[in-house]
Amino acid sequence: MKRIISGLFICSCSLLTAQTSINSIFAAGLEDAERFTTDYLAPFSESTVYGFSSGWYNTADAKPLGGFEISLVGAVTSHKNKEDKQTFVLDPNEYQNLNFVQNPGMARPVSSALGGLEGTRVFVEGQVAGLNVRQEFELPSGISAEGLDFVPSGYLQVSVGILKGTEIKARFLPKIAYDGASVGLIGFGLQHDFTKWLPADKLLPIAISGVIGYTKLNGDYDISDIGLVEGANQRIEAEMNSWAFSAVLSTKLPIINFYGGVGYITGKSQTDLLGEYRVTSGPFASETYIDPFSIAENVSVVTGTVGAKLKLGFFRINADYNLGVFNTATLGVNFGFR
Template identity: 25%
Template sequence: MKKLYFLTTLVVLSAATFKANAQSNDDGISDLFKGNPGDVNKLINAYTNPLFKGFGNSLNGGWTNTAKTLTLGHFDLRISASASIIPQADRTFDINALGLTNIKATSSPIAPTFGGSDALSTGITISDPADPNNPNRQYKTTLPKGVTQYVPAPQIQLTVGLIKNTDVTLRLIPTTKITDDVGSVGMVGFGVKHNIIQDFAKGAVRPFDLSVAVGYTRLSYNKPLSVRPETNNGGTTGSQDYSNQRLEGHFSGWNAQVILSKKFAIITPFVAVGFLTSKTDVGLKGNFPFVTGVTPSAVEADRKPTYTTYANPITIGGSSSSQVSGLRADLGFQLELSIVRIYASGSLAEYKSVNAGIGFGF
């Protein structure tokens, strides 16, 4: 029981680490609330899409490290974590290509995404919709910098052997509040694996194991936010009650694979090919202030943003650009030491990833 509690705690902390990195504070989100809701929605999606694609890819990892299935009554309890690498092409975006209404790049239009460089700072100019061509009613600021190119996701799962060369896997993290800053995380998933080589080599020595497997994972996340107008502003229209701000997200993924493995003493190398798909459904709930105007002044330093409050304004993800769908290839091994097992693998897909973990069973 102590081992189970320890493993569960590690997984929850892994989930917390991901979100702490993704939203270590609200500055990244706050810095994107520059302009009307339509413009902000496009900016937030462009900035966060690589984060959610990477997370969806990581969520699909770590299902198995061997084609061999467990026999009836045997089990394997494991904890692992996957980390996807955001490719170079998804580390920046072009502000001018977003079709923004009242925002344009001050100089270079290339801005970092979540996976971009923390040294790249991109300036933008916000025009007052009431007088968009008046230089005295334009407000200049910067977009948030990149955070990290690595996007992790946790897995904790129990696999139980059934009859007919088949085992089933359950992934589960009960909804758990980590802290007020990190938020709450919950996960559920299921998988099935069948060793087809045993169907054709009954009673014979099998040169290898060959299985087909499918798995589904869904993670839910809730985090309180604190997006406020700048202290030095030109006023706010609408509600100024921001106590109900939060981020609500659901991440789901399917993964189907054909797995080939061969055991040599205590080590089992494996290779797998398959298809994965993931979906992101994230929204900002509550009252949020948007920069929707600029107080006029001939002196740039004296121009101040004015705000309008909107309720439940933003949907993040949900578009094809934030989804992952395509072929996947995995290569790795399982090291078996009595009842303890150590796992590691690497994956080639749209987003490359690595997975490592530890488990026990018999």
């Protein structure tokens, strides 16, 4: 469980925290290992982009000049009941060496980094010094096998009113280190309230805004001490960049308000497996891989958000639900002026 938590802090490193040996994955050869890892990590990377791209607004009513709000935002991106994200189809005919122990040559669903399928055994075989060598191992499961049906995210966000109908936003998560892993986040946003330009703005019960937000997440994970593969300087470096564009509508009432928006998220995550890895079993036992591969995942999707915000003086609290390929629930605790 400790390794799973570390993996959640860093975008897209579940492969190394799953209950399997990376040495087994490399036993299939570098090309097969990269193909499998790409498909295995893709849903996890995608859900992480969604989670860290949410929470940019809790109203369409932009703050006036000098108005500010400091928010502690937490979110969970759920993959429960999303079978197409918890598994992917592995076709041995698309691999050079990897095959299933039972019914070899037949494609079937296997667990992704989000999934919970366990007990899927595969093998690789080949000639070594004139002798046939066969290596069997079990494919990794995912975080659902640990009882986790969501990917968490969180950050501190600040919003400040500057010009008429315009506020700027910044979000950050200071570099946090835990059990060999570290992660940090920074982001910037802009919100403009178009209704502020209308003559009857103060009389209107609603506000309409446009919001743009950029988020960048960096993480690294030192895996040298895990002891899964012989080698040196073994680590993961992960980076996620995303843009969120939203059109937002909200009420303008004194205490409780409701808001909703339609948005578009586009982003990219990249995971680099770095260091030296020496395979010690199977037909590729003599192979050594340096900085084996880099995996990139692109995300583009339309989303919808509904939420509510309670305002009690300088203290505010909001909750919303973001609908998309993955659904994200967000809770914000806010302190503000004006």
